Amino acid sequence: MSTLTDPTRPAFTRPRAGYGPHGARVNREEALMRDVRPVGVWLGLACTVAVLVGGCGKGEGNAGGGGGSSTQGGTLKVGAALSLTGSLAKEGRLTKLGYQFCQDKVNGGDGVQAGDKTYKLAITYKDDKSEPDTAAQLVDQFNDSGNKLILGPYGSPSTEAASAVIERNGQVMVDSSGADNAIFDKGYRNTFAVLSPATSYLAAIVDAISENANPKPKTVAIISADDGFSKTAAKGGADEAKKQGMQVVAMEEVPEHTTNVSSALTKIRPKKPDLVLVSAHVEEGIAAVKQSKELGVNPKGFGETVAPPTPDFAKALGKNAEGVVGSTQWTADSKGQDKVFGTAKEYAEGFKQRFGETAEYHSAEAAAACLALVMGVEKAGSTDPAKVRDAIAGLDTESFFGPIKFDDTGKNADKPMSAIQIQNGEPVTIYPSDQAQAKLQWPAG
Amino acid sequence: MTQFLQATVNGLLQGGLLALVAVGFSLVWGVMNIVNLAHGAFVLIGSYIAWKLQTGADIAPLLGMVVAAAALFAGGYVIQRYLINLVINAPIWMTLLLTFGLSLVLVNGLVLLFTGDFRSIHTSYGSDSLAIGDIRIPYGRLIAFVLAVGFTLALVWFMDRTRLGLAIKATGMDRGAARLMGVTVRRVYGLTFAIAAGLAGAAGAIYGTVDTFSPANAGIFTLQSFVIAVLGGLGNMWGALAGGLLLGVVQAWSGQYLGGTLINAVAFAVLVTVLVIRPAGLLGKPYYEARVEV
Numbered sequence A: 001m002s003t004l005t006d007p008t009r010p011a012f013t014r015p016r017a018g019y020g021p022h023g024a025r026v027n028r029e030e031a032l033m034r035d036v037r038p039v040g041v042w043l044g045l046a047c048t049v050a051v052l053v054g055g056c057g058k059g060e061g062n063a064g065g066g067g068g069s070s071t072q073g074g075t076l077k078v079g080a081a082l083s084l085t086g087s088l089a090k091e092g093r094l095t096k097l098g099y100q101f102c103q104d105k106v107n108g109g110d111g112v113q114a115g116d117k118t119y120k121l122a123i124t125y126k127d128d129k130s131e132p133d134t135a136a137q138l139v140d141q142f143n144d145s146g147n148k149l150i151l152g153p154y155g156s157p158s159t160e161a162a163s164a165v166i167e168r169n170g171q172v173m174v175d176s177s178g179a180d181n182a183i184f185d186k187g188y189r190n191t192f193a194v195l196s197p198a199t200s201y202l203a204a205i206v207d208a209i210s211e212n213a214n215p216k217p218k219t220v221a222i223i224s225a226d227d228g229f230s231k232t233a234a235k236g237g238a239d240e241a242k243k244q245g246m247q248v249v250a251m252e253e254v255p256e257h258t259t260n261v262s263s264a265l266t267k268i269r270p271k272k273p274d275l276v277l278v279s280a281h282v283e284e285g286i287a288a289v290k291q292s293k294e295l296g297v298n299p300k301g302f303g304e305t306v307a308p309p310t311p312d313f314a315k316a317l318g319k320n321a322e323g324v325v326g327s328t329q330w331t332a333d334s335k336g337q338d339k340v341f342g343t344a345k346e347y348a349e350g351f352k353q354r355f356g357e358t359a360e361y362h363s364a365e366a367a368a369a370c371l372a373l374v375m376g377v378e379k380a381g382s383t384d385p386a387k388v389r390d391a392i393a394g395l396d397t398e399s400f401f402g403p404i405k406f407d408d409t410g411k412n413a414d415k416p417m418s419a420i421q422i423q424n425g426e427p428v429t430i431y432p433s434d435q436a437q438a439k440l441q442w443p444a445g
Numbered sequence B: 001m002t003q004f005l006q007a008t009v010n011g012l013l014q015g016g017l018l019a020l021v022a023v024g025f026s027l028v029w030g031v032m033n034i035v036n037l038a039h040g041a042f043v044l045i046g047s048y049i050a051w052k053l054q055t056g057a058d059i060a061p062l063l064g065m066v067v068a069a070a071a072l073f074a075g076g077y078v079i080q081r082y083l084i085n086l087v088i089n090a091p092i093w094m095t096l097l098l099t100f101g102l103s104l105v106l107v108n109g110l111v112l113l114f115t116g117d118f119r120s121i122h123t124s125y126g127s128d129s130l131a132i133g134d135i136r137i138p139y140g141r142l143i144a145f146v147l148a149v150g151f152t153l154a155l156v157w158f159m160d161r162t163r164l165g166l167a168i169k170a171t172g173m174d175r176g177a178a179r180l181m182g183v184t185v186r187r188v189y190g191l192t193f194a195i196a197a198g199l200a201g202a203a204g205a206i207y208g209t210v211d212t213f214s215p216a217n218a219g220i221f222t223l224q225s226f227v228i229a230v231l232g233g234l235g236n237m238w239g240a241l242a243g244g245l246l247l248g249v250v251q252a253w254s255g256q257y258l259g260g261t262l263i264n265a266v267a268f269a270v271l272v273t274v275l276v277i278r279p280a281g282l283l284g285k286p287y288y289e290a291r292v293e294v
Helices: A025-054 A089-108 A132-144 A156-169 A199-212 A228-243 A262-271 A282-295 A311-321 A344-355 A361-380 A385-393 B002-032 B039-057 B061-082 B092-114 B139-161 B163-173 B175-180 B185-210 B217-232 B237-257 B260-277
Strands: A075-082 A112-114 A117-127 A149-151 A172-175 A191-193 A219-225 A247-254 A275-279 A301-304 A325-328 A418-423 A426-431 B129-132 B135-138
Touching: A075 A089, A075 A132, A075 A361, A089 A117, A089 A344, A089 A361, A112 A361, A117 A132, A117 A361, A132 A156, A149 A361, A156 A172, A156 A191, A156 A228, A172 A361, A172 A385, A199 A228, A199 A275, A199 A301, A199 A325, A199 A418, A199 A426, A219 A228, A219 A262, A219 A282, A228 A247, A228 A275, A247 A262, A247 B260, A262 A282, A262 B002, A262 B237, A262 B260, A275 A282, A282 A301, A282 A311, A282 B135, A311 A418, A325 A426, A344 A361, A361 A385, B002 B039, B002 B135, B002 B139, B002 B163, B002 B185, B002 B217, B002 B237, B039 B061, B039 B092, B039 B185, B039 B217, B061 B185, B092 B217, B129 B139, B135 B139, B139 B163, B139 B185, B139 B237, B163 B175, B163 B185, B175 B185, B217 B237, B217 B260, B237 B260
Parallel strands: A075 A117, A075 A149, A149 A172, A172 A191, A219 A247, A219 A275, A275 A301, A301 A325
Antiparallel strands: A112 A117, A325 A418, A418 A426, B129 B135
């Protein structure tokens, strides 16, 4: 057994950072000299395994190619930095499924027809570890390797960070999940979002409840995570609630991605609101409902932005999820159709067949973003990023995701949001009324 | 007043759970001088074991907790014996790198196995609470708190009253002297790490019954453990309990009176203040700083 593997053998005085005179420099260096090789081997092995298991940096295989490169029967190379690990790994995975499904459908059909050439769609994924800075760097790397056409990362912070790089590099990005209005207030020309903006998330829930609830709630308390998207959505909800004649009795913030919202609930409880709205992500959303029950906060109903339509919301909460209203960018009942996916129902069936999972909105908005990019290239008749940009800006079409038509800031402003309610453990569409599969249950739960 | 009391109850209940999450981390750091960055991943593995046993085999979470603790105990011993031991004498940054790498492997392994979905372990009493006037004490969190404090007290007893516990403490104080007294340091280190991992597994299982978890929680668990261990004093089990309760209450109060966004800022401000006044932590003893390792 070597010295290193046997702590029982007297070794050297271990240098201890920050604790006075113990551990003279000579000992530290001696330690390094003796330790570095075998330790390095082990560390190298650990890091290699980490990278392999993490699935990071999936084989690029597109070096030298790019959105601009085009040969007959060649590939249309598109880059996507996604949260494959980290705090948004779940949503990142769903987004990736949407992109993959789009690639499969496009390549299984006519391919991408640009002018007289036909391309195969090839999306390259890189893991941004759920960090906005990394997403921006990866988009820059895509540019370095010639990828000018980009599909958005997951979430508003990463999309906002990436959009600045996109603009600088003259790349074109179709954003699938960055809904924060702040992304579109900067005057950028090359970022387009297929989804409805953040302000409509809670507003759609308020409208759904206001239109269908009897008695209509009079008081509303809003809990928001402290990130840009959630705060913008909360403000949109508060404005809509006031417009509908409700009184906003409390607006509380909780740290982003926390699983403990008891402080906000303790403050809300004495105000006995009829409706509690939560503008946050899945984990805060689950915590808000669960801890409300624990702490005796009993409104007539809950409305939450993005959590209820995700499958793990109902699974994690069990019977407590019953009656919670959520807003969603898309349901299988959404109106419209396109040549790649057909109707929303056909999209949902195809998705289930391909992945064995029920289609939900994260993957649908990703597929819609990919569809908009493909339509842009086809309309431009070219893979030149400037031409594709102009073509996307001029799109005015229907799709399985609803209308796709961008305003001057790049938002798909006319697309309606839908609202769902958890009924018997499943999310069912309750709003808008022409798509509703069930009536709002009120009081809920 | 009701709000203050409710916030304090919330903070104490959360603090007890945080203490159990952190106590193993503090033990390993205090005794072995290893900042185990994979500690959060151990906690999560405990959560997933209990969750899988409940959803797959309908095994009650409390029994799942025992299985999780036992599995992590065994796993912890093996990891210490065949991995951590390789760098036990190396400078601290080597152990940081190794445990960081280990954490990456474990967390990404969990993502591969269970995806990044949020999970929760259902209990029959999950949404009920004990009402004392206007104060609500959720049963689930109360049970978690009692178990967490119970485990921490059991560890205190074990460290102070058993031969093995005393050997662990002695090794932490002066490895050379302990060796001269006949302590098999290699075995003590293995068992210390195993106990810490076992407690992390139990903490994870308990945490899963009151909260949601996903692989992304690993980093948060490790960070909280770090803060609590430093706050309470390294290697001192009472310190971990005090640090956990203090952190829980401070977070609850700051959420109540200063707003949610400042919770973490206030928590770290308290940490800095405590360290300025008592550099060894709330209950830390100077000998952990001055010890000699030969």
